[in-house]
Amino acid sequence: MNNFTYLQATAAKDATAAVAGTKEAAFIAGGTTLLDLMKLDVENHSQLVDINMLAFKGVEQTADGLRIGALERMSDVGENPLVLQNYPVISQSLLLAASPQLRNMASIGGNILQRTRCGYFRDTAFPCNKRQPGSGCPAQDGENRGLAILGGSKSCIATYPGDLAVALVALDAVLLLENSKGKQRRVPLVDFHVVPGSTPQRETVIEPGELIVSVTVPAAAHARKSMYLKVRDRASYAFALASAAVGLDVQGGQIRSARVALGGVGTKPWRSLAAEKVLTGAPATEATFRAAAAAAVRDAQPHEQNRFKVELAQNTLVRALTELSAA
Amino acid sequence: MENEPAFFETSPTPSSVGQPMNRVDGRDKVMGRAKYSAEYPLPGLTYGVLKTSDIAKGKIQNIDTSAAAKAPGVLAIYTHLNLPKLAKTPNDADGKKAIGAPMGFLPLTSDVIYYAGQPVALVVADTFERATQAATLVRVTYAAEQPIAAYTDPKAQLFNPEKIQDGKADGYTRRGDARAALASSPIKMTAVYTHAINHHNPMEPGSTTAIWEAPDRLTVYESTQGVTRTQKSLAAMLGLPQDQVRVVTKFLGGGFGCKGSCWPHTVLTAQAAKGVGRPVKLVLSRKQQFTSMGHREDQTQTLTLGATNEGKLTALIHEKTSTTSPWDNYAESNSKIINLLYECPTFESHYQLARGNVMTSTFTRAPGEAPGSFAIECSMDDLAYQLGIDPIEIRLRNYAEKDPSTGQAWSSKSLRQCYARGAELFGWSKRNPKAGVTKDGRTLVGWGMATASYPVHSSQGTARVRLFADGHAVVQAGATDLGTGTYTVMTQVAADSLGLPPEKVRFELGDTRLPTAPNSGGSVAAGTVSSSVYMAAQDVWQKLTKMATQDPKSPLFKAKPEDVTMEKGRLQLKKDPSKGEDFMALMKRGGLDDIEGSGQGKYGAGYEAGQSANAASDAHKDEAGQHSMHSFGAHFCEVHVDPDLGTVRVTRWVSVHGAGRILNAKTARSQIIGGSIFGIGAALMEATVRDPHYARYVNSDLGDYHIPVNADIPDMTVEFIDEHDPYINAMGVKGIGEISMVGVSAAVANAVFHATGKRVRDLPITPDKILGTKAV
Structure with a gap:
């Protein structure tokens, strides 16, 4: 870990200006990812700008849905009655993530930006294209049991590790970003994370100095009837081997609208429009769910050790859809 | 004295031993008052941080410490180029044996890299943060070679060791002719079992705080399962008389075997403390813990069994292949449990090793028994299903x-x-x-x-009891409490042995200044230390009995010592309990503020043999040994x-x-x-x-x-x-x-x-x- 200076920002423009203007500066909110990676020397920042004083707070009903301030804590949002009632998939994704201690610290914005748990990325002694572009990817023919089967490339198959963003991307969430000039822009979450391609070091479209201000989620029937299912190596406090965020609006046995995203299997929070297409207008039966699951992993490119995820992701999705439609 | 401990047989009057007494150290632990080895705020304390190897095999070409040396607060940087020479290292067989080292290599003694995570530098600074930062500034360039990761590597060379487990077990065992027995068995089954690498991961990582009290006198606060073993190892490496090294472990946050030996970071910390002339504390990071104190090795077992149609075992053939380090033939001895768990007339076991670029594996809770039982107990289950016999019944038949x-x-x-x-x-x-x-x-x-x-396991140790005339006692043994309750159970044993309530007993452990106890490993601590404590208490009662029977003012004057017993702190005649007196009265009258006794707890010296403080008779020893x-x-x-x-x-x-x-x-x-x-x-x-x-x-x-x-x-x-x-x-x-x-x-x-x-x-x-x- 290297030495760094610490600045506490009280206004967004001070924070964004400080980070935009200083090479190797970074924002710190909960710090649960950042400090971990700094201790591992995976990230080295000469300056940390504390944004916890900024007013990016609140969990509230808006005219067309839900707005969550980026500095809300995972635990608070997960237990928020509005979220619990109208967006259960969001609540579940939060409360099934990490541990209570981490959830009490970690912010919503930071969680969306959480970086991969790929063991090669997290150890500077290994080559890693994400950490050190061009150095190589030992995961391709190394330890890849936990890595992605969707969205990978020859450069990188690192899994996007988070749960919340999987739920949010399923529900068409939109991020509000603000840059150092005070300019705000809206980016649909589905476009926020990018697949690695040949530039795995670039994980999102966020610009240097840009902050996540808030997340908005449109209200919908498929948001009210939604759930998150997470499969992992132990019952709690583990990253997903596979997870499914699903939302359904079923009327008279027919699916009017459906939302599907997969976690633990993609290089980004994996919205599956292909699965939704199969589901929409079809009867809510196991056959439909199976067909949707098959569509969701049609482009899977498994490696030696993560081949099981092709089956696991499908089974996870089918189980989630089955349980949700029965609920 | 009675022939047996008074509390051995189930007694209607509640005694302390066996009771679900709360931990005597529980309150101190939850209040944060229990001091672990990395928590001694010594004056002038400095902090050591290891820099470890990025590669698993090769050589250090260059190690540039100039930037690190200039970093604020840095006091010293040790590498293979400047580590002061040790009297002995484990790098040769004699040194390893003299030290009792778990691994035949000490980092920072050569430019060769044998395993990933091998320490290549030790940075000492005035704060932990500065040492941590400076360690990142040490620049090492390596000439890397292709390592062997495991026995599964096609390039790995397998060999059959004569001895395994560091020489403590045989690489080949044979009892009867298992192959012939198998050939004529109606049931034959072969199964292959694999076991992942496991790490002990105690909550408290390895840590050492070393302070030189004088140029030739060292104190180490160490996270170890055995202060005496660490003391011996350090004394051998540093060339000091054993009594010039004091090792203290008052509380341990788990060990599970990885703290059973003196690993390299301990002596390196002692060296650094000597070099900087100030106490040095080194705590392994969690990541370093994975490459600093051993592990349970990756292994494959092949178990073949032969049986009759009634499910009676006729033959067991066990083969194990595992990865060991470049220097040592370490493998857990899985076959021992397979050889004795069931009645089977024939048995054969083979071990096969491959040298990988890994550190030496070490005992991990139930070393050998845990993975060995996985193989035999799954195979017994297979046999039960194959023959349609209940799994318990198949075990009873054997x-x-x-x-x-x-x-x-x-x-x-x-x-x-x-x-x-x-x-x-x-x-x-x-x-x-x-x-x-x-x-x-x-x-x-x-x-x-x-x-x-x-x-x-065979073990022995000693304990000391100091009983005070005011009715309290201090009991000591240089044992370790891994966190499982040694403080508590020894307090109970001492209380019953002395006829005192537990709150009147203070049990002290975890210091080489105390009577020697065995390593808390191999499940020996409870048996050996409790027996030592009991014997030490017996010694006290023998002394007090002698005193009473020779004291004209005592009701027991002229009684035969063998007719006297102790009941709740009172010496009295066995046949007439009304005749006797409290030990406090006896001691006060005799002007004794306190009285000491010592005792030795031994393997194979059962309570019948151990009825007095004297060693068991030879005849009894033989019986025990059988x-x-x-x-x-x-x-x-x-x-x-x-x-x-x-x-x-x-x-x-x-x-x-x-x-x-x-x-x-x-x-x-x-x-x-x-x-x-x-x-x-x-x-x-x-x-x-x-x-x-x-x-x-x-x-x-x-x-x-x-x-x-x-x-x-x-x-x-x-x-x-x-x-x-x-x-x-x-x-x-x-x-x-x-x-x-x-x-x-x-x-x-x-x-x-x-x-x-x-x-x-x-x-x-x-x-x-x-x-x-x-x-x-």
Whole structure:
């Protein structure tokens, strides 16, 4: 870990200006990812700008849905009655993530930006294209049991590790970003994370100095009837081997609208429009769910050790859809 | 004195031993007052941080410390170029033996890199943060070579060692002609079992605080399971007389075997402290913990059994292949338990090793017994299913009435009772004999069981009792409390031995200035230290009895010492308890403020032999030596398996053990629960993954190396069979630190088989290995 200076920002423009203007500066909110990676020397920042004083707070009903301030804590949002009632998939994704201690610290914005748990990325002694572009990817023919089967490339198959963003991307969430000039822009979450391609070091479209201000989620029937299912190596406090965020609006046995995203299997929070297409207008039966699951992993490119995820992701999705439609 | 400890037989008057007494150190621990080895705020304390190797094989070409040396607060940087020469290193066989080193190589003594994570520099600075930062500024360039990661590497060269486990066990064992017996057996089964690398991961990582009290006198606050072993190792390496090295371990945050030896960081810290002339503290990071204090090695076992159609074993042939380090022939001795668990006329075992670019593996809770029991207990389950015999019945048909590996009688064995009581508690009789048919909604339900066994290892130690005339006592032994309750149980033993209430006894441990006790390892501490304490108390009573019978003012004047007994601190005639006096009155009258006694607890000196402070008679020793001494137990497990999602959840657990005298019902139960959870971890999730090309771990943190969390563990039922063993030691205590996890992974795997009809022989049983399992 290297030495760094610490600045506490009280206004967004001070924070964004400080980070935009200083090479190797970074924002710190909960710090649960950042400090971990700094201790591992995976990230080295000469300056940390504390944004916890900024007013990016609140969990509230808006005219067309839900707005969550980026500095809300995972635990608070997960237990928020509005979220619990109208967006259960969001609540579940939060409360099934990490541990209570981490959830009490970690912010919503930071969680969306959480970086991969790929063991090669997290150890500077290994080559890693994400950490050190061009150095190589030992995961391709190394330890890849936990890595992605969707969205990978020859450069990188690192899994996007988070749960919340999987739920949010399923529900068409939109991020509000603000840059150092005070300019705000809206980016649909589905476009926020990018697949690695040949530039795995670039994980999102966020610009240097840009902050996540808030997340908005449109209200919908498929948001009210939604759930998150997470499969992992132990019952709690583990990253997903596979997870499914699903939302359904079923009327008279027919699916009017459906939302599907997969976690633990993609290089980004994996919205599956292909699965939704199969589901929409079809009867809510196991056959439909199976067909949707098959569509969701049609482009899977498994490696030696993560081949099981092709089956696991499908089974996870089918189980989630089955349980949700029965609920 | 009476022939037996007064409290040995079940007594209507409550005594302390055996009671579920709360931990005497519990309050200090939860209040943060218990001082662990890295928590001594010594004046002038400095901080050491290791820089470790990025590569697993090769040479250091250049090591540039100039930037680090200029960093603020840096006091010294040690590398192989400037580490002061040691009197002995483990790098040669003689040195290794003299030191008792767990590994035949000391980092910073050469430019050769043998394993990833090998220390290449030790930076000392005035704060931890500055040392940490400076360590990142040490620039090392390597000439890297292609490493061997494991025995599975096609380039690995396999060999058959003459000895394994650091010379302590044979690489080849043969009893009868197993191959001939197998050839003529109607039932023949061969199965291959693999076991992932496991790390001990105690909550408290390895840590050393070293302070030179004088140029030739060192004190080390060390996170170790044995202060004396560490003292010996350090003295040998530093060229000091043993009594010039003091090692202190007042509290330990778990060990599980990785703190059973003196690993390199300890002596390097001592060297650094000498160099900078100030105390140095070094605490391994969690990541460094994975490459600093050993591990359970990656291994494959092939077990072949022959049996009659009635399920009687005729032959057992065991082969194990595992990875060891470039210097040592270390392998856990898995075959020992396979050789003795069941009556089988023939046995053969072979070990095969490959040298990899890894550090030497080391004892890990139930070393050998844990993975060995996985193989034999799954194979016994296979045999039961193949013959349509209940898994308990198959074990009873092969019940070993004496130790098959030696022919000796058992000193005690309550395994039948363990099976029976465990089955009763679990409801085993309701088990559906068919696998893969019991369902609960979508999940498959399975029941499995397995046998546990662990030896009572040979050990001895001493203790000192100081009884004060005001009615309190200080009792001392240089033992270690791994966190499992040594402070508490020894307080209870001392209290009963001295006839005092426990609150009047202070038990001190964890210091080489105290009487020597064995390493807290191999489950020896409870038996040896309790026996030492008991014998020391006996010594005190002998002295006081002599005093009373020679004191004209005592009611016991001129009584024969053998007619006198002690009851709740009162010396009295056995035949006429009204005649006697309190020890306090006796001591005060004699002008004695306090009186001391010492005692030696020994293996094979049972309570009959150990009735006096004198050594057992030779005849008795022989009798003791004729017995095979082991604990036995049985685990019962219920799992719920989700065949679609691959998850396995343990939903019920019953463990019943016969382990001699249980000193504290509460701490013993906790220890069995802890060991069973340790085993469930190995069964279902624990695996350190070494990259096959870089020979470097890819999940060396507790986020990615999974150990069970509360949600993985159901309520657990633990019972002990009341067992009196007259041979093992004076207190009849066998120790329960390790048996608690023997057989656990097999019980889980057997339950998974019962649930799914699928036999997973590759630990851990993670969801990927379950997928594709459908109800039969």
